[in-house]
Amino acid sequence: MFFDNKYFYPLIDRMKKKNISIPVLPGILPLTDVLKVKQFASVCRTTIPKKIEEDMERFRQNPQDMEKVGIDFTIKQCQDLIKNGFEQLHFFTLNNYRLIKIVLDAI
Secondary structure, three states, X not given: OOOOHHHHHHHHHHHHXXXXXXXXXXXEOOOOOHHHHHHHHHHXXXXXXXXXXXXXXXXXXXXXXXXXXXXXXXXXXXXXXXXXXXXXXXXXXXXXXXXHHHHHHHO
16 A cells, blocks of 8 residues: 555566566555544555645545545546556555545546
8 A cells, every 4th residue: 555656666666677577456545534544554654645645634624625635636646557557456445435436437
């Protein structure tokens, strides 16, 4: 799982250079709540891009707008992965199919 594709692409390049050819699916967690995402990211030892964290923080008092900012970011992340040849994505749904449907409809 990651929130910044710039870390994923070099990993795949390093794997290719070492002739590691196992399938790797990008793990996508739709962003909805900045505090929950920070907590989840710390457990998984991943980072959140500063810009998206700041953008979401601005809407801390308005959860619907915070979710919209996060989902828009998630959609752009997925679109970038697909544009770069990753046709299969693994979504961490956390039992919230509504968010995944929004992302899938957009990509």
